[in-house]
Amino acid sequence: LEIRETLLILLPALDIHEEIEETVFGHPLYASREEAKLLLGETEYQHGQLQKLRAELIAALQTDSPESLPLLKILAADLVKKLRLHFETEEKQLWPHYRAYSRSMDKSLRLRLSRQVKELRKTVENQRFALADCLDIRK
Secondary structure (H helix, E strand, O other), X not given: OHHHHHHHHHHHHHHHHHHHHHHHHOOHHHHOOHHHHHHHHXXXXXXXXXXXXXXHHHHHHHOOOOOHHHHHHHHHHHHHHHHHHHHHHHHHHHHHHHHHHOXXXXXXXXXXXXXXXXXXXXXXXXXXXXXXXXXXXOO
């Protein structure tokens, strides 16, 4: 049950995380640089892997049977592994490279990011409350 709850909160948050990345790293002044293209290609590949895994997880979540739990555990472990790699790529390669070329973000980009981060928080909170209501475990 904990795996299901966590995934129902995590999966929508990951979608918004990708939108935030697109806002930051998709800016043409950054994304058109050759080194950036390589790094963005790697993260885009990782996003593709995560999206495929996301689809498998959603299918497994929709199957509410005792047999689905072992599959969910395997898929969740794979998700953790892929997310760690993705976040490591972002933290150690993409963000440092971005900062080197983008010393100051323009005001409109900061405002868009702020809205997206607020939306992410709201989505996670709403999912948590909806799940708590559904399971009747509001804390």
